[in-house]
Amino acid sequence: MSAYLGVERSLTGRRWTGPGIEVERQAEAMAQATGLPSALCQTLARLGVPAAEAEGYLSPTLRDLLPDPRSLRDMEAAATRLLAAAQARERIAIFADYDVDGGASAALVIDWLRRMHAPAPTLYVPDRIDEGYGPNAPAMTALAARHDLVICVDCGTLSHDALAAAAGADVVVLDHHLGAETLPPALAVVNPNRQDESGDLAHLCAAAVVFLVLVEAGRQLRVSGGAEPDLMALLDLVALATVADVAPLTGVNRAFVRQGLKVMGRRARPGLVALGDAARLDRPPAAYHLGFVLGPRINAGGRVGQADLGARLLATEDVGEARALAEQLERLNEERREIEAAVRAAALAQAEARGVDAPLVWAAGEGWHPGVVGIVASRLKEMTNRPAVVIGLEGDEGKGSGRSVSGVDLGAAVQRLARENLLLKGGGHRMAAGLTVARDRLEPAMARLSELLARQGAGTVGPADLRLDGVLMPGAATPELVERLEAAGPFGAGAPGPRYVFPDCAIGYARAVGETHLKLRLNDGLGGRLDAISFGALDGPLGPALLAHGGARFHFAGRLEINHWGGRQTVQLRLEDAAHAG
Numbered sequence: 209m210s211a212y213l214g215v216e217r218s219l220t221g222r223r224w225t226g227p228g229i230e231v232e233r234q235a236e237a238m239a240q241a242t243g244l245p246s247a248l249c250q251t252l253a254r255l256g257v258p259a260a261e262a263e264g265y266l267s268p269t270l271r272d273l274l275p276d277p278r279s280l281r282d283m284e285a286a287a288t289r290l291l292a293a294a295q296a297r298e299r300i301a302i303f304a305d306y307d308v309d310g311g312a313s314a315a316l317v318i319d320w321l322r323r324m325h326a327p328a329p330t331l332y333v334p335d336r337i338d339e340g341y342g343p344n345a346p347a348m349t350a351l352a353a354r355h356d357l358v359i360c361v362d363c364g365t366l367s368h369d370a371l372a373a374a375a376g377a378d379v380v381v382l383d384h385h386l387g388a389e390t391l392p393p394a395l396a397v398v399n400p401n402r403q404d405e406s407g408d409l410a411h412l413c414a415a416a417v418v419f420l421v422l423v424e425a426g427r428q429l430r431v432s433g434g435a436e437p438d439l440m441a442l443l444d445l446v447a448l449a450t451v452a453d454v455a456p457l458t459g460v461n462r463a464f465v466r467q468g469l470k471v472m473g474r475r476a477r478p479g480l481v482a483l484g485d486a487a488r489l490d491r492p493p494a495a496y497h498l499g500f501v502l503g504p505r506i507n508a509g510g511r512v513g514q515a516d517l518g519a520r521l522l523a524t525e526d527v528g529e530a531r532a533l534a535e536q537l538e539r540l541n542e543e544r545r546e547i548e549a550a551v552r553a554a555a556l557a558q559a560e561a562r563g564v565d566a567p568l569v570w571a572a573g574e575g576w577h578p579g580v581v582g583i584v585a586s587r588l589k590e591m592t593n594r595p596a597v598v599i600g601l602e603g604d605e606g607k608g609s610g611r612s613v614s615g616v617d618l619g620a621a622v623q624r625l626a627r628e629n630l631l632l633k634g635g636g637h638r639m640a641a642g643l644t645v646a647r648d649r650l651e652p653a654m655a656r657l658s659e660l661l662a663r664q665g666a667g668t669v670g671p672a673d674l675r676l677d678g679v680l681m682p683g684a685a686t687p688e689l690v691e692r693l694e695a696a697g698p699f700g701a702g703a704p705g706p707r708y709v710f711p712d713c714a715i716g717y718a719r720a721v722g723e724t725h726l727k728l729r730l731n732d733g734l735g736g737r738l739d740a741i742s743f744g745a746l747d748g749p750l751g752p753a754l755l756a757h758g759g760a761r762f763h764f765a766g767r768l769e770i771n772h773w774g775g776r777q778t779v780q781l782r783l784e785d786a787a788h789a790g
Contacts, residue, residue, distance in 0.1 A: 212676050213709060213763055218787040219753045222674045224709070224765065227254055238262060247689060250677045251696045251706040266695045268463040275409060275460060277424040280417075282396035286380045287424035289357065289395055290317075294326040298356040301330040301377075303343055304519055305362035305414075306510030308452035308503050312415040312445040313361035313382065315479075315522035319445070320422050322525075323437035330355060331523070333516035336578055340607065341635075341642050343370035352377035362414035365399050366635050368392040382421055384414045386619045386637055401637065411456045411702070415449030416464060443468040444477055445522060451495050452503035454639060456702025465495055465698045479521035482534035491772045495698035508540035511579030512547060548580040555584050555598050556591070567667035568658035569596040572608070572650060576600030582609035582640070589613060595661050597654065599645065605632065606650055610641045613666070621660040630656055639701075674785050676765060677706040682713065683736035685779045690768050710738060710764045710781065712789040715757045726751045728783065730764055739771070740764065740781035754786060761789040 212226035227235070227250060234253040239246045241259045249262075257265045264272070277283050293300050300321065304314035314331055321329055332351060334344065342363040351358050352374035364371065364381035371379050371392040379394040387402040398417055400409035412420075419442065426436035447468020450461050457465060473492035475481045480502065484493065487501050509517030513536070521533040555571035562571070569592050571584075581598040588596035589611040595618050599608030612618035619636035622643050626634040630653040634643035645653050661667070699705030716729035716737060726745040730738045745751030754762070766783040 213679075213711060213787070215763065215787040218674065218765075218785045219750050220748060220785050222785060224785075224787065225673045225675050227677055234259070245689065245692050247678065247680065247684075247706070247708075248692050248696060251693060254677060254706075255696070255703060268466055270460070270463045270467060273460040273463045274423070275420070277420040277427075279406075280398055280400060280409065280420065281402060281405060282398050283421065283424050284428075286382065286396035286398045287421050287428060289378060289380055290359070290421065291425045291428055293357045294321055294324040297327055299327070299330075299354065301332060301351040301355040301358045303332050303334075303347070303351065303358060303360045303363065304516075305341065306333050306336055306515040306518070307362070308506045308518065309384075309414045309449040310362035311506055311510075311519035311522055312449035312452075313418045314519040316415060316418045316422065316442055316445050317359060317361065318519075318523040319442055320425075320437055320439075329359075331516055331519055333510070333519055335515050336510055340644065343367040345370050345373035348374040348379075352379075360394075361418060364392065364394070365397060365402070366392070366633075382414060382418050384410075384412055384417055384637065385635055386623060388623070411458060411461060413449045413453040413455040415446050415453075416455070416461070419443075419446050419464075440467070441471060441476070444471040444480060447472065447495075448480075448498050448502065448506075448522075451498035451698075451700055452506070454499075454701045457495070457698055457700045458702045462698065462703070465498075465700075469493065469495065469498075469698070477522070478527045478530035479524055479533065482527070482530040483521065483537065485531075486534040486538040494694075495700050499700065504544075505534075505537045505541045508537050508544050511540075511583075512544045512577065513537075513540040544580060547577050548583050551576045551580050551598070551600075552584045552587055555588060559588055559592075559596075564592045564594065565667075566658055567594065567662035568654065569594045570598070570654050570657075572599035572601055572606055574601050578607045578609075581607070582611070582642075585609050586611045595666050597643070597657070599643075599650070601647060601650075604647050606645045606647060608643050608645070610636070610643070612639045612641075616661055616664045616666045618661070621657055621664075624660060625653060625657055628656070674765060675704070675707065676709050678708055679711055680708045681734075681736055682710055682730055682732050682738035683734070685710075685738050685768055685781070687770060687777055687779055690770055690779055693768065705767050707765060707767050707784065712761050713738075713764055714759070714761050715754065718754050718757065720746060720751075720755070724751075726754060726783075728754065730781070738781055739778065740766065740783040742766075742783035745783070750783075750786060762786045763789050 212224040215224040231253045235249040238249040238259040242262050302314045304310040348370050358377050358379045360381045365383045365385050365387045381394050381397040383399045391397050400412050429436045447465040450464050506518035524530050558571040559569050569588050578600050585596045585598040595612045597610040599606040610618050617638045619641045622634040622641040625631045632644040713730040713732050716731045718728045721727045724744045724746045726742045728740045765785045766781045771778050771780040
């Protein structure tokens, strides 16, 4: 396929690709059959939506898309045990992971128990540095001694020894991380990524799994003649976790996020209201805000502060407590940014010195904070289009985190390394993984991981092509068009939003905003103009090249969005790339 608009190498070094002839044909046929705007039909066709299903796709509902919870193994046993514990007012403990998915999963259970008028459960979130990821034997022993039921959320599937230590209490695992051939000793392990599952629901995050358990508990309540809590009010937590955990926004996940955003817009959950206010979010949140505004702040407690802050924020009903927790997380997020910047610079220098053309890009450094290595790994992955692992070394061990690219299963490769005893422990899912490695096994472990990833094709990909949906002129970029395009969302992992080229435009003005951002105005020479912003442009080649444009004309590529400022709504381009025109 020839490069789109002939752009073989843009200002950021990428090749541009278009929608393809077949997609364009399908989009044209869809527009004729449905009367929907051509730009919207281009997006739907690219997402693989048939014309006959277009209207239904634009209005996803849980009624149509929610799977039968009982299609997952151990589901009925888990829901029955949770329901019995709530009705009998038993002592319940929740062991949760320290990220957004874990915090939201814990808050779901806490909120549901509150609606069931059950006693408040004990929340336990392990310290990232002192305890690491997942259940550990001392914590599980202590929780089992004081509780009748221990629920592990967003963790536990690989914790055989830790769960065996929970003698005297029933243990239920609600997780989504890749399972091994054998399951841990638990009353129930509900996990769509168990080895004996079909994989049809493998795209669910842990909070979605928890929600399905609550749906099944509601079914059992109805059968027995009881009244079930309002589960729709809990979808804000499911939406948040789905986006923040980078779960693909396909199938039921689209409905979770679409409906969850509506719930969030009602500002009924004190924690999310306080966090949005602390982040100066002046509009109802969209999927972008869940992943890049709210999510990082909730994660900040587990990364550089107190591990349970995020879960407590999401679960609290107290407005004053919510405000205090949100302010604390805001401060921790600023601290996290400073730590991340230092580690990112050192990791990038090391990775470049080692070479970024291998199947795996990795870096390891003394004392790198374990709370930011995952974020830095994500940055390296984005910059190189390679799976990336970043490890912080301390003493005889290194604790690290990895992020993968589409089509490369990093979690499975890390689990294999653990089975081969090259890692002390490791696990995760296709796109993300965590690991602990002995210092003296670091080099052979990374070499073996690179080899395993190469077999999956990780070494054959070049700089990521920039995929484009079509061409628009500045005058066509109206609020009405953006609103119609957003109907095909929410957009995110697995369902990227539409990206357009505005061809042969001049730069009306270009100026730096803050330390790294660029603000522009594009003119097409026909009276049409469009404001644009490019975040972080001055950190790479794009910003300096456009600032020094010298009157040259460019093709500009990016995503359209509504800019809310001063009570007005205008369309702006979130600029991602540019190329010389002609």
